[in-house]
Amino acid sequence: MIAAVSRPLGALLLAVGTLAALLVGAQPAAAHASxxxxxxxxxxxxxxxxxxxxxxxxxxxxxxxxxxxxxxxxxxxxxxxxxxxxxxxxxxxxxxxxxxxxxxxxxxxxxxxxxxxxxxxxxxxxxGAPSETSVDVAGSSPDGGAVGLLHDALRYAAYAGFLLLVGPAVFALVCWPGAAGRRAVRRTTVVGWLTLAVATAALLLVRVPYTTTGRLGDAFDLDGIADVVDSRAGTALLTRLVLLSAAALPVALLHGRYARAVAAGDARLARDLRFGVGVGGGALAVGLAATWATAEHAATGLQTEVAIPVAMVHLLATACWLGGLVTLLVLLRGAEGPPPAAAVRRYSTVALAGVATLAATGLYQSWRQVGSFSALTGTDYGRLLIVKVVVVAVLLGVAWGSRRWTGALRDDDDGAVRRERDRERVAETVPEEDPERARQLARQRVAVERTRRRREEGPERAGLRRTVLVETGVAVVLLAVTTALTGTPPARGEGGASTAASDSGGAAERPAPLEVAYDTGGAEGVATLELAPGTVGENTLEIALADAEGRPAEAEELRVSLTLPEESVGPLRVETEPVAEGRWRATGVQLPRPGEWELDLTLRTSEVDQTTETTTLTVP
The missing domain is CATH 2.60.40.1220 (Immunoglobulin-like)
Structure with missing residues (x-):
């Protein structure tokens, strides 16, 4: 919830406009590893x-x-x-x-x-010569199927755990110290810590089949685990587990001694503990964020020395915003009473700072990973990025609806303290000799307290609770889209830059078909190649084979590769498929840069008759 944002949709439009300007002038970065x-x-x-x-x-x-x-x-x-x-x-x-x-x-x-x-x-x-037999090693990628789905689910759980671990701590240290003593907040933090730890340990095991065989049963292969630990991703996961072990101490201090010091009114001890937990826990949170940034998209491609810290700040800002949102939700819906209005307003300021940080870092990451408008709309990564922007827009729209509820809240700190003391006095009357009766009374008190609080809270807090619930639901969807985005190969170099129109305002002229004569030793003829639209970006290559008499000719195998010598790009292999007698087609041919491309056409008409012909293809 961003109650302090007066024009969130206007800010989003400004961010989108800035992204558009960046993409117009951007050059594609290096392609995904190939x-x-x-x-x-x-x-x-x-x-x-x-x-x-x-x-x-x-x-x-x-x-x-x-x-x-x-x-x-x-x-x-x-x-x-x-x-x-x-x-x-x-x-x-x-x-x-x-x-x-x-x-x-x-x-x-x-x-x-x-x-x-x-x-x-x-x-x-x-x-010597091609043989009559060869080995077919075609098969599904190891990162697909059930293993791929499990790996993505664990990555989602790890992100969620990080948000639930960091968000409540920031809320308690910055927005409202009393949150550290609330049972609901403590449970949220513990759930976040456990979720992140379990998901990280499981990811270490699942990465064995994810990167090798694709068989889930190989997750416990000791040699495979050793290989994973030696890899960049494995080292990051192992480091994350070590940092999580260390994070148990500041979590215990936050919800233990710090919460008791706040409840007892010991301002000096609370201040000292707040400083210690903030510094120590903050350093660990930065380290945890680094385990993602150093092992994912930010670790490769352009400007890694800038991209890695930017990715860390992006993740930390997300945790402060969305993790704090979940904390606010559990406080509003908890049985111990809502937080004071001042705490909600302070969280609003934190959320505003988080959104501003996310906008700045997100713009940089989008420019770096996408690079052009054609890649934004023509690749899976680009399309997922568009979906993410739409979801963020919805989330900001819902947050705008919370503005009037937050502005109408009245400070009720004394009432909250009074209700806390009433619960303590009632708790002292519980008969210790009958534990079952004590549990029944406790459940009844919780139900009565919740009903009374809902009746007395007024329309402001009720409306705020509903809008925060909706925001949290949208945030769950946003986290799923973000997880899919980080698991998708970046669009850099896949989409290429758009081709400029001619001076008269028309489209770039389509290259004329190329004719290449071939002689495999057992057959000769002409191959006609036509590239459409023949521009930077995605193209379709049509190849027609004709024998010496002009009739359609067949080939047992046809391969194409493209090289741009002047920029040392390629060779880029192109997969072709037969579509009719003497005709072959390749779709999705990506040409990332303009220039004089060398096209190598390899034809095999029998087990021993083969030739490779080279021609030049001009891409404007």
């Missing part, structure tokens, strides 16, 4: 057996044991299993057996990007 080159090349036929296979990625990656394999035409492994890292981890070299035979060999690989996302794939090369 395989950019291999030696031998995909589909290449070499005369003699190589001593090693080299895989080059767009950014440093980590690979585990058996993550790189080379299989001969019969499916037997022919690699040494020894992997050497180069170029800071962006280059992985796998040794091959000395007795590597002729035929088509398959290289299957799995790796983990710096942001924790698993990637995988396969390619082939042939020694």
């Amino acid at each position: 395989l950019t080159g291999t030696s031998p090349g995909d589909g290449e036929v070499v005369a003699t057996a190589p001593a090693e296979v080299v895989l080059t990625f767009s950014e440093p990656v980590s690979v585990g044991e058996d993550s790189l394999r080379v299989l001969d035409p019969d499916g037997a492994r022919v690699d040494t299993g020894e992997v050497t890292r180069g170029a800071g981890g962006a280059e992985q070299t796998l040794g091959l057996a000395d007795d590597l035979g002729d035929g088509t060999h398959t290289v299957a690989w799995q790796a983990i990007s710096n942001d924790g996302h698993p990637i995988s794939g396969a390619f082939t090369f042939s020694v």
